[in-house]
Amino acid sequence: MVLPADRQGAQSALDGVGVEGNARVVEEALESVPMPQRVADRLAKRRAREDRLRREPSFDVRDHGARLGVAELAAQGQLLPGLRRIRPRLDLVPEPVLKHLQKGEYWFKVVPVDAKKFHDNYAKKFWDLTAANEGKYELDEATCGLKDKATGKNPDFVVGMPFPKVDPGEPQAACKIAWNFTFAGNGAGGGGATFTLNGIDSGGEFRRIKAFVHTMGYQGRLDGKLKENPEQLEGQGVTAALGR
Numbered sequence: 001m002v003l004p005a006d007r008q009g010a011q012s013a014l015d016g017v018g019v020e021g022n023a024r025v026v027e028e029a030l031e032s033v034p035m036p037q038r039v040a041d042r043l044a045k046r047r048a049r050e051d052r053l054r055r056e057p058s059f060d061v062r063d064h065g066a067r068l069g070v071a072e073l074a075a076q077g078q079l080l081p082g083l084r085r086i087r088p089r090l091d092l093v094p095e096p097v098l099k100h101l102q103k104g105e106y107w108f109k110v111v112p113v114d115a116k117k118f119h120d121n122y123a124k125k126f127w128d129l130t131a132a133n134e135g136k137y138e139l140d141e142a143t144c145g146l147k148d149k150a151t152g153k154n155p156d157f158v159v160g161m162p163f164p165k166v167d168p169g170e171p172q173a174a175c176k177i178a179w180n181f182t183f184a185g186n187g188a189g190g191g192g193a194t195f196t197l198n199g200i201d202s203g204g205e206f207r208r209i210k211a212f213v214h215t216m217g218y219q220g221r222l223d224g225k226l227k228e229n230p231e232q233l234e235g236q237g238v239t240a241a242l243g244r
Contacts, residue, residue, distance in 0.1 A: 038202060049095075125222055126187055129160030137162040144175040157218075157225040158183060186220025190235070211241040 093101065100106045119127075137158070138149050146162060148155040155162075161180040166173055192214035199207035215237035218229045 123187065123222065126160055126184075129222075130164050131160075133158075133160050133162050134164050139172050139175050139179075144172070144178075146179055159187075159220050159222060159224075183220040186217045186235075187222040188217075189221040189223060190214070190216035190237075207243065209241055209243040211239065213237060213239040 097106070136149060137155065138147050139145065140147055146155060146158070147153065161183050163176040163180055166176045166180070170176075192212065194210070194212040197209040197211070198205055215235060217235040218226055219234045
């Protein structure tokens with residue numbers, strides 16, 4: 001049995017493993033274990049890239065009105081309020097993109113966020129319906145389930161966020177926020193997507209999977225309640241995948 005050369009690594013590798021009879025454990029450096037040359041080349045290339053990235057300095061995000069190339073960032077004004085010195089995760093950037101970044105050919109536009117504009121852009125109808133829900137709903141103490149205050153039962157149909165105002169200090173604040181989050185995403189009434197997954201190695205494509213998912217929501221629809229929902233579903237969906 002070959003284990004990492006350091007004792008800590010060897011010990012963790014042995015956790016849960018029983019050794020019987022005359023079996024022995026040999027601590028041997030991982031580098032001495034044979035591996036395919038193409039794997040060794042990839043590891044060497046990755047290590048070299050990580051070493052290069054570690055030597056690169058961090059940069060500041062500055063001048064919110066300007067388009068900033070990476071090469072220019074270090075020479076620009078002062079940090080904006082609320083921004084901090086950052087180190088980009090360049091190790092996650094594909095090599096071709098990284099080259100453009102290092103040359104300053106890609107830029108980033110940093111702009112302030114207008115909270116009111118961001119809010120109003122969602123949908124005026126949604127916010128009006130949300131405001132109209134004030135005092136209509138409450139939560140079940142034991143399950144965090146949503147109840148209609150007038151009937152004490154599950155509501156027949158809810159649109160907009162059920163709790164327009166949430167006091168962060170109240171015991172059920174987390175449940176109310178969770179329900180608001182759920183209905184904030186239900187306004188469109190559903191959606192769908194089709195996508196392809198490709199498995200690729202040095203020999204080319206070895207597998208392809210095509211998948212789709214389509215959903216329809218019954219609750220929270222901005223276009224109103226659907227008449228046909230005999231099972232009182234919150235939503236339904238269908239998905240499939242084909243592979244070769």
